[in-house]
Amino acid sequence: MATTAEEVGILVKRVQHRHHRALTAALADLGVSLVQWDTLRHLHRQPDASLHALAQLTYQTDQSFGTLAARMVDRGLIERMPGSGRAVRHRLTPRGEQLRAAGEERVLAVVTQSFAGLGGDDLDRLAGLLRQVLEQPLSLAGAPAS
Numbered sequence: 001m002a003t004t005a006e007e008v009g010i011l012v013k014r015v016q017h018r019h020h021r022a023l024t025a026a027l028a029d030l031g032v033s034l035v036q037w038d039t040l041r042h043l044h045r046q047p048d049a050s051l052h053a054l055a056q057l058t059y060q061t062d063q064s065f066g067t068l069a070a071r072m073v074d075r076g077l078i079e080r081m082p083g084s085g086r087a088v089r090h091r092l093t094p095r096g097e098q099l100r101a102a103g104e105e106r107v108l109a110v111v112t113q114s115f116a117g118l119g120g121d122d123l124d125r126l127a128g129l130l131r132q133v134l135e136q137p138l139s140l141a142g143a144p145a146s
Helices: 005-030 034-045 051-057 062-074 094-114 120-135
Strands: 078-082 088-092
Touching (some): 005 094, 034 088, 051 062, 062 078
């Protein structure tokens, strides 16, 4: 029996959920949540990112990310800097960079362990297939009304 798109979607979600649980546990003793660490990672890659950009990168609304950013500023993990116009930019503090680096080692260990059963060719094939899926436009126009 052929695998359905629905089954594949559920499998992708299960892998994501497994990663989320394992990463949350791996980061816990650093005192940083997964979404906080993800913010630190994105700021490391994109210094001076705006609140809106960070919200999109971390899959949050601007409002929820604003609350998260305020907590991270209070903890000394990030700082806000004035940008052009009304824009506010964000940067890592030395403490935020330290937690990002420590977390990166743990995240790499979890993800490496998770995919350890796949060889290099399998990983390449999986990555290629997922990129192919992501390149396809997704329209909700045909979705049934609720």
